[in-house]
Structures are given as C-alpha cells and as structure tokens.
Amino acid sequence: MAAVSTSLLSPPSHQFQRAADMLLAWPADEPLVALVSGGAAHSHNAWSVFARPSESITLPADAPSEATLASLDSALARTPREAWSEASHDAMPFTGGWLLALGYALGACFEPCVASAQHSPSRAPHGVLHWCEDAWCFHHASRTWHQVGHPPALRIESSPRAWQMRGLRAAACDAAYAAKVERVLAYIHAGDVYQANIARRFDATLAGCARSFAHAAITTNGAWFGALMEQPSGECVISMSPELFLRVEASGKITTRPIKGTRSSDIAANELLESAKDAAELAMIVDLMRNDLGRVAEIGSVRVAESRLLETHDTVHHGVAEIQAQLRANASWLDVLRATFPPGSVTGAPKVRAMQIIDELEATPRDFYCGAMGFISKSGTAAFNVAIRTAQLSATTSVNAERALVYHAGCGIVAESDPHAEVAETHAKVRALSRLAEVARAD
Numbered sequence: 419m420a421a422v423s424t425s426l427l428s429p430p431s432h433q434f435q436r437a438a439d440m441l442l443a444w445p446a447d448e449p450l451v452a453l454v455s456g457g458a459a460h461s462h463n464a465w466s467v468f469a470r471p472s473e474s475i476t477l478p479a480d481a482p483s484e485a486t487l488a489s490l491d492s493a494l495a496r497t498p499r500e501a502w503s504e505a506s507h508d509a510m511p512f513t514g515g516w517l518l519a520l521g522y523a524l525g526a527c528f529e530p531c532v533a534s535a536q537h538s539p540s541r542a543p544h545g546v547l548h549w550c551e552d553a554w555c556f557h558h559a560s561r562t563w564h565q566v567g568h569p570p571a572l573r574i575e576s577s578p579r580a581w582q583m584r585g586l587r588a589a590a591c592d593a594a595y596a597a598k599v600e601r602v603l604a605y606i607h608a609g610d611v612y613q614a615n616i617a618r619r620f621d622a623t624l625a626g627c628a629r630s631f632a633h634a635a636i637t638t639n640g641a642w643f644g645a646l647m648e649q650p651s652g653e654c655v656i657s658m659s660p661e662l663f664l665r666v667e668a669s670g671k672i673t674t675r676p677i678k679g680t681r682s683s684d685i686a687a688n689e690l691l692e693s694a695k696d697a698a699e700l701a702m703i704v705d706l707m708r709n710d711l712g713r714v715a716e717i718g719s720v721r722v723a724e725s726r727l728l729e730t731h732d733t734v735h736h737g738v739a740e741i742q743a744q745l746r747a748n749a750s751w752l753d754v755l756r757a758t759f760p761p762g763s764v765t766g767a768p769k770v771r772a773m774q775i776i777d778e779l780e781a782t783p784r785d786f787y788c789g790a791m792g793f794i795s796k797s798g799t800a801a802f803n804v805a806i807r808t809a810q811l812s813a814t815t816s817v818n819a820e821r822a823l824v825y826h827a828g829c830g831i832v833a834e835s836d837p838h839a840e841v842a843e844t845h846a847k848v849r850a851l852s853r854l855a856e857v858a859r860a861d
Contacts, residue, residue: 421695437466437556441633441646443572444468451517451548451631453793453801454636454644455558460747461679462662462675462801463642464558467512467793470569473794474650477544485529486544487752494751495549498792509800514551514566519791519805520783521545521648525760525773532773542785542810546649566696579635583823583855586848589619590781595844598646598779598836599829604618605775606833609617614766614775617828618844619782620851628811630855631657635809639850643803645791652813655786658731658850661804662737664754670710670745670800676703677729677764677804678830679737682846684765690735691728697737700726702832704739706760706762706769713757715743751794761804764788764828786810789828807850825851 429618437454449471455463455568466762475493477486496514524544526533588595602614624631629646632654636644641658648654662675679696681689690696704722712720714744724740745754765788780859785812792802812822831842 432594436477436637436640438633438637438644438825440468440554440572441629444629445570445573448570449858450646452646453517453791453803454641454646456636456640456642456644462665462673465511465557467517467553468555468569468791469512469517469548469553471517471548471550472552473549475547475549476622476650477524477546479521479523479543481544481773482656483530483533485844486524486527487618490547490755491750494794497751497752497796497798499748510557510564511797511801512555512795513793514553514712514799515549515793515797517548517550517647517793518646518802519546519649519786520755520759520789520802521786522760522764522805523790524755524789524815526757527766529773532770532777541750541783542653546647548647549784551678555654569703578630578665579627581624581628581631581634583622583624583631586620586622586825586852587780589775592841596841599632599831599835599837599840601779602742602775602831603833603837604832608724609773611771612767613699613830613832614772614774615764615788615789615828615830616779617764617826620825620827620848622823622825622851623820624811625820628656628821632797635851636852638787638854639807642805645803645805647791654811655791655805656809656811657803657805658807658809659791659803659805661738661761661763662804663804664758664800664801665791665802666745666754666798666800668850669748672745673740674707674711674758674761675738675740675744676700676707676761677736677738678703678763680829680843680846680847681735682717682842685735690737695832697726698834699738699830701741702767703763704741706767707739707741707758710758710762710769711741711743713844714749714753715747716746721745723861743745751800751860759790760788761790763830764806766830782824785824787824807847809851848861 452468552569632646639658643659645657665673678700720743790802794800810824827844
C-alpha cells in the first residue's frame, strides 16, 4: 500500500484554541464532514478529522434490505479488509477513506424480523457514506495539525455566524413516557426481555448557521466523540456523543465501550457507583457485546478489559465498560457491522426482541439517532461513536432559514427501573441540548 504523506499545518493553526474551531474556519462554500473529539484526551479519542467529501453514497430507506447491504458492501470494498496486513504503523488513524453516518434502521436490514410495521417511512436514509481524500487531522495530545491530500485553505473569521435555537419541547408528556416504561417492565416480568432502551423525542427550531451551532454544541458539552455530517440532501446531523461504539486498529484489535447507568452531574457520583440496578444494567450489555464481538472474533480472544468504571461528562455521570477482541482474518467490514449494529447499549437484551419492543413503543423513527457516525480509513483503521446526544436538522434553502431540529433521549429499562426516575434521566440527558439556548443568549 502506498504511503500517504502528511504534514504539519502551518499558521494560522496558532489561532485555533480548540480543534472544534476548525468548524468555524472551514470555507462556507466547501462541504464538510467532521469527527470532533473533546473532553478528556485518551487513546480512543486522540484525533479529530475535518474532511471534504468528493463523493457521497446514500442508502435509501425505502430500498430492499438486500440492495442496501449490497451497496454498502460494494462501497466498503474500497477500503478492503486486506489492507490491514499491509497497513502503515503511522499513528494517524485516518489517511483518506470513508466518513459515515449510519441510521438506526440499518439494523433492520441485518435483522429483517425487526423491520418496522408501526411507523411511517423513515425521514432519513439508512446511511450516507462520504468518500474523503482531503482532510485536516488534529492530534489532541501533541496539539499538532496534519494534512491528508489537499484540503481547502482556511478562512479565519473574526466572529462566528449567529444561530438561535428556540421552542425546545418534548413531543409527548412525561406521563406518556412513564407509561412506556411501565409497558417495558411488564415485558420484563413476562420474560420477553431483560432490558430495553426506550427513547423519547424532543423538537426545536434552529435559525442561523448550523456549523456555529455544531461548534457550540460540541465545545459546550465537551463531546468525547462529537461529529458534524453535512448531507447531500441539505440535512445536517450533529452529535455530542460521549460513547465509543467501535474502534478497530490496523492489527485487527477491536474495542467497544458501552455506556449504561446515568446520573446528572449535579448528583454525587457515588450514587451511580453504588447502584446495584445500574451495575446490572451495564452487566447485561457487556454480555451482549461480548456475544456480538464473538461473532467476528478469533476464538478465545474476547475479553472484558473493564467491567465497570465511572466517567464524568459536563452534564452527566456514566457507567462504562470496555470489551476487546481480535477480529478474524476473513471478517469483512460488512461482517463487523452485521455482527454488532445497532449498538447493544441503545437496544437492550436480547437484542432482537428489544428492538421489536422499541419499534412497538416508540412513536416515530429514530433516523440517525442511536445509529453510528465515524470513519473507515484506507490505513485499515476505523472508529464509530454511538449516535446519542444527537441533533438532526432538516434541510434549508439559505444559511439563515429556520430548520426543524429533532433530538432524542433514552433510558435502559430493567426490572428494577422506576418510571419517575427514568423520566428524570431523560431530562438529564436533554440538558446537553437545552443548555445551548443559554449559550446563544450569552453570545
């Protein structure tokens, strides 16, 4: 495999206080897809990628499952699995390739028995793949910029373009969500499922610059695995995710870090650590993810590196586990997605039955929420977030036109769940969005 040259970004890099500031410097007339890390820097979120797509492939929601998977497999063949054995040991993970946004409903293509009969057709496609050979990449530990291909020249603006979010409201009342929790508890007590993750929808209106809004969303919340995906349709997906779905190294080592158990950051972290209910909630998903990885891993290679640890983000505490494995030599990228998608932390256990209950109880499609956003590089590496804390913006005809904004918050329901506590948890999670209205007013 030919080596991909990279170079340090010359000034005006010194004008960027944070990697996310690239969202404001990217030329307005150039398309942008970006994976923006933040929060505490560690090996899983050490890099941010800002890329210009030269081609985009959309997986329509109304296409037959077989056609969708064939299109996905054909596209991923451009970053072949065979590249892993020849990959450079360059520390930079992205050297050109795909940046992807995968919708939750793609999971029904892998598991047809969970295909929705309840909802109107999804507003969003099953996925959008952006082919990118031009990018700026930022290494957070060394605070250095690296160039891939020929990304656009930057245009530093004196001040960000304005935006305003208003009218944030739940699509249904708290009592309606509590009733859904009660319904899940009935399924659990009947033995249908051990856990199901049920989400509720919030709606708002956004006017002004989506990139400035994304910058505020990602930086204000310190999103560990943030993303901005501008779609060919004119729609936009902005993620403030704290959760790593998959990270694949060139050696074939694969890691997943599911989150289960949440408390507002206003509450002492010990309350979460000492909760047997939240510990059990995470343990169930650890078992599920062990089984998912086992479908594509070398026999005996799956291991739990961390069974439960605490992570504190700007608005919440989370319980997190880490599971690792070594992928089989003959496992393709499509095999990896077929085995693991959608993420177990946003479905439940057993996964298929939990997805059926989700489809029954949630009134509208999730679209990109609870899917995944990330990259698959020509270097043989890949990484995806779990698309939670994710705002989906409708298309607009001009930069200042109003867009519909859709946001979801969900909870993992287990036998010990209390409906009122789960309602409170959804409000804790929506703070990642609601606090942005205060940011806009402060500006």
